[in-house]
C-alpha cells in the first residue's frame with residue numbers, strides 16, 4: 696500500500712496509551728529532555744464536547760497534551776454510580792486522536808490504589824463549603840487524592856479543569872497552592888448543549904422525558920442571575936429559582952448564592968462577586984450547574 700492510499704485514520708498519529716507509572720515517567724522525561732511543556736487534562740472518560748474543549752485549552756497552553764482517563768472509585772460513595780458510570784474507551788481514544796493528543800494515561804484501579812494504599816488527602820476550605828460536600832461527604836477527599844497523585848505522576852506545567860464542577864475547581868486550586876504543587880491550574884467556562892444544559896457524562900442516564908425537562912436547571916440559573924442583577928432580594932429570588940426547578944420535575948439538593956472566590960455564604964449581591972450553584976436530581980440522575988451573577 697502506498698502512503699497515499701492510507702486512510703486519514705491510519706495516517707493520524709495515535710496517542711500513546713500508557714498504563715503504568717514507569718512508562719508514564721519515561722514519557723514525561725522524553726518530553727522534558729526536549730525542553731517541551733506539558734498540560735494534563737484529568738477526566739473519567741465518557742468524553743463529550745466539554746472534555747474536548749479542555750483538551751483544546753491544554754493544547755493552547757503547552758507543547759504536549761496528556762489526557763488521563765480514570766474512573767476514580769475513591770470519589771464515589773457506596774450508593775453512587777461507580778459501577779454503572781459510562782465507559783466509552785474506543786470512542787474516547789478516537790476523539791483524542793482526532794485532537795492529536797500526545798498520550799493517554801489510563802491506569803487501572805490496582806495501579807492507582809495498589810494493595811496497602813493507605814493515604815488520603817483531607818481538603819478543607821472550599822471543600823467544606825457545605826455545597827457538594829454536604830451531599831457527598833467522601834467526594835473531595837477522593838478527588839484531591841487522585842488529582843494529587845496525577846499531578847505528582849505527570850508533574851505537568853498546566854492542568855485544565857472545568858467550571859462545570861465549580862467547587863471542585865476551587866478545591867483543586869487550593870490544594871495545589873497549599874501543597875506547593877507547581878502546576879498551574881487553569882479553569883474553562885462550562886460547555887453547554889444548544890438548549891443550555893451543561894454537558895456531562897451523566898446526561899446519558901436521562902430518559903427522553905427527563906432530557907426534555909433538564910434545561911430548566913440552566914434557565915433557573917439565568918433567570919435568577921438576571922433578577923439579582925436587577926436588584927431583587929436574595930432569599931426570595933433563590934426561593935423562586937428553587938420552585939422553578941421543582942416545577943420542572945427536579946428534586947433540589949441545594950440552590951445557593953455564594954462568594955465566587957471563597958464560596959462563603961453571602962447576605963446580599965453586594966457581598967460579591969457572586970456565583971449561583973445548584974445540584975438537583977431528575978429521576979435517579981443528579982445534575983449540577985453554576986453561573987456567575
Ligand code: AMP
Pocket residue numbers: 737738739740745746749855856857858859860883884885886887893894895896
Ligand atoms: P469528569 O470526566 O466528569 O470527571 O470531568 C473531567 C473534567 O471535565 C473536569 O475538569 C470537569 O469539570 C470538566 N467538564 C465536565 N463537563 C464539562 C463541561 N460541560 N464544560 C467544561 N468542562 C467540563
